[in-house]
Amino acid sequence: MSTALDRKPDYSAFPRLSLEEARAAAADLLAMKGARAPVEGQMLGRIERFYRQEARILDEERYEDWYDLLADDLFYWMPLRENRFRRDSRSELDPDSMAFFDESKADIAVRIGRLKSNLVWTEDPPTRHVYIVSNVEAFETGVDGEFETHHVFTQYRNRSEHDEATLFGRRRDLIRAVDDGFQIVRRLILLPQSVLLTKNLSVFF
Amino acid sequence: MKAADLVDSSFGTIGRRIFWDPAIYELELERVFARSWLFVAHESQIEEPGAFVTTYMAQDSVIVARADDGAINVFLNSCPHRGNRVCFADSGKGRAFTCNYHGWAFGLDGALKKMPKMGLYKSTPGFRMEDWGLRRARVASYKGLVFATFCEEAPSLEQWLGDFRWYLDAVLDVEDGGTEFLPGGATRSVMRCNWKFPADNFVGDIYHALWTHLGGAEPTLGRHGGVIVENEGSYQVSVNGHGWEFNDSFFGNTATMGDRELLRYMRSRQEAITARLGDFRSKMWGSVASATIFPNFSFLPGYFTFRTFQPKGPTTTEIHAWTLVPKNMPDDIKDRFRRGSMRTFSPSGILEMDDGENWEHSTSANAGWVTRNQKLCYAMAPAGEVERDDLPGEVTAGQLSDANQRLFYKRWAEMMDAESWADIPTAGSDARYSEAAE
Numbered sequence: 001m002s003t004a005l006d007r008k009p010d011y012s013a014f015p016r017l018s019l020e021e022a023r024a025a026a027a028d029l030l031a032m033k034g035a036r037a038p039v040e041g042q043m044l045g046r047i048e049r050f051y052r053q054e055a056r057i058l059d060e061e062r063y064e065d066w067y068d069l070l071a072d073d074l075f076y077w078m079p080l081r082e083n084r085f086r087r088d089s090r091s092e093l094d095p096d097s098m099a100f101f102d103e104s105k106a107d108i109a110v111r112i113g114r115l116k117s118n119l120v121w122t123e124d125p126p127t128r129h130v131y132i133v134s135n136v137e138a139f140e141t142g143v144d145g146e147f148e149t150h151h152v153f154t155q156y157r158n159r160s161e162h163d164e165a166t167l168f169g170r171r172r173d174l175i176r177a178v179d180d181g182f183q184i185v186r187r188l189i190l191l192p193q194s195v196l197l198t199k200n201l202s203v204f205f
Numbered sequence: 206m207k208a209a210d211l212v213d214s215s216f217g218t219i220g221r222r223i224f225w226d227p228a229i230y231e232l233e234l235e236r237v238f239a240r241s242w243l244f245v246a247h248e249s250q251i252e253e254p255g256a257f258v259t260t261y262m263a264q265d266s267v268i269v270a271r272a273d274d275g276a277i278n279v280f281l282n283s284c285p286h287r288g289n290r291v292c293f294a295d296s297g298k299g300r301a302f303t304c305n306y307h308g309w310a311f312g313l314d315g316a317l318k319k320m321p322k323m324g325l326y327k328s329t330p331g332f333r334m335e336d337w338g339l340r341r342a343r344v345a346s347y348k349g350l351v352f353a354t355f356c357e358e359a360p361s362l363e364q365w366l367g368d369f370r371w372y373l374d375a376v377l378d379v380e381d382g383g384t385e386f387l388p389g390g391a392t393r394s395v396m397r398c399n400w401k402f403p404a405d406n407f408v409g410d411i412y413h414a415l416w417t418h419l420g421g422a423e424p425t426l427g428r429h430g431g432v433i434v435e436n437e438g439s440y441q442v443s444v445n446g447h448g449w450e451f452n453d454s455f456f457g458n459t460a461t462m463g464d465r466e467l468l469r470y471m472r473s474r475q476e477a478i479t480a481r482l483g484d485f486r487s488k489m490w491g492s493v494a495s496a497t498i499f500p501n502f503s504f505l506p507g508y509f510t511f512r513t514f515q516p517k518g519p520t521t522t523e524i525h526a527w528t529l530v531p532k533n534m535p536d537d538i539k540d541r542f543r544r545g546s547m548r549t550f551s552p553s554g555i556l557e558m559d560d561g562e563n564w565e566h567s568t569s570a571n572a573g574w575v576t577r578n579q580k581l582c583y584a585m586a587p588a589g590e591v592e593r594d595d596l597p598g599e600v601t602a603g604q605l606s607d608a609n610q611r612l613f614y615k616r617w618a619e620m621m622d623a624e625s626w627a628d629i630p631t632a633g634s635d636a637r638y639s640e641a642a643e
Contacts, residue, residue: 008428012465082390084297085294088298094389096388098388099543100551100553102543102544107548117423163565200552201558
């Protein structure tokens with residue numbers, strides 16, 4: 001259990017990337033194309049187990065445990081998607097553009113602070129979640145203990161009676177081996193929807 | 206059905222039917238949306254000739270394009286041949302819009318330019334190319350914001366906005382160089398609610414922040430005493446149904462983003478903005494405030510999120526949102542507003558996430574057969590609600606009241622019941638304020 005998320009913390013003291021560091025992290029994520037040697041065997045098994053565990057932690061709303069899976073130098077990014085003609089030379093995924101998430105670890109802490117306040121009426125009664133993670137691929141990065149991964153997810157939510165949302169997406173991660181597993185260092189989340197076909201993203205990816 | 210029978214704007218009651226009835230919605234498309242000036246783009250989105258964005262005017266898809274002569278044209282995104290959309294991109298640059306179905310091609314002004322086997326039409330008696338362009342709207346801008354209407358009878362945009370322009374300058378004209386939308390297109394999401402709930406929320410409902418947003422405000426404001434809204438030093442103003450509720454805190458909204466650099470920046474601008482706009486208006490720039498330009502274009506000072514509540518049926522609304530900043534703002538500060546507005550007022554925002562469920566369930570619960578017969582209460586008019594005649598429009602002191610919402614629905618009912626624009630009253634401009642806004 002994280003002790004960093006005590007009641008009414010001063011989030012300005014929490015880990016945060018500079019603008020330049022966030023830009024560099026975004027560029028690294030965009031360059032991740034699975035070009036290096038694939039990770040196989042036991043290590044791939046450990047990585048897949050990590051993602052299954054992460055999915056279950058999120059399903060169970062154990063946000064403080066999930067927070068501990070994030071590295072202090074986290075960059076967490078879900079860009080907007082725009083419909084553009086193929087001939088359009090602009091890069092669709094641009095770190096200067098508006099996004100759904102463009103976060104350091106401190107920003108995740110603020111979001112968890114909201115959920116922990118017991119004042120969020122729209123999560124009470126709670127939402128029910130099912131996360132499915134699949135198609136996990138892992139690659140070496142040239143740095144010992146750090147791996148590039150690519151995978152897909154389904155995130156299903158249901159609350160109240162008819163209120164439901166199913167989001168499919170693809171993730172690219174940089175993960176770092178730590179004593180008892182891994183930590184997420186960088187994460188790019190790509191939803192295929194250009195118009196988010198639900199009212200909010202009250203969920204972590 | 207008369208809309209006026211469903212809206213009592215003096216005491217403040219609203220018939221619940223207006224939030225879900227398909228027949229009322231159809232009439233809104235005709236009498237409210239098709240007769241209003243609707244926001245379509247910011248000039249900064251289409252700076253170069255050939256640049257375009259696509260958007261919606263109510264449920265009509267339109268293209269907003271910059272022509273070679275610099276003019277901004279707005280025209281229907283629907284081929285007059287079989288009706289297909291002619292542009293499927295949200296934004297881009299080009300010389301022509303070519304329909305995928307039979308290849309009819311249209312210019313940056315919407316005019317029909319060519320099609321495959323043109324000779325077949327040239328030899329068709331009575332066919333004239335100039336009759337079959339994409340239908341063009343009237344277009345006008347106010348300080349970077351581009352509006353359009355297909356209604357020939359509507360008054361000018363200047364008359365439509367009236368003296369609300371004087372207030373709008375508190376976000377649109379705080380320094381030389383104008384404003385821009387931050388890059389990356391619109392943040393878009395869907396709510397299963399009637400479009401009027403978000404519009405009336407922004408026009409004058411700060412009251413909800415004291416309860417709805419307790420959780421969202423806790424991480425950034427909890428240590429500083431939480432959400433504080435008082436009627437002391439705060440106002441509601443309304444012109445032609447457009448409304449703005451605000452206090453005199455200068456950066457109260459900005460503070461909820463929890464970024465000290467942004468507060469430092471806001472403070473650094475206070476003296477210059479006060480010199481430019483005067484003490485009263487300068488305080489509106491980033492204060493605890495919200496506004497709606499009738500019918501469905503809203504913004505939040507301080508976060509500088511601007512958004513349209515696009516109707517997609519009586520119980521479905523699409524939110525399209527952008528962040529507006531002064532063009533000459535330092536890049537680092539622009540980026541902080543980009544992330545700050547995203548983290549508060551976007552589908553992932555810690556404040557916007559509190560809102561959607563309220564509007565969705567207000568919409569659906571109002572449709573119950575028994576439920577629909579009890580009117581909704583828009584009556585809040587506290588004793589401190591005093592009128593002021595030294596400011597343009599209808600002004601009440603105290604931002605905690607339903608005054609603007611009553612005037613929003615008064616305007617809505619006037620437009621719904623009017624046979625023509627001649628029957629819709631429009632507030633005259635006071636020269637003191639219209640000249641200042643020029």
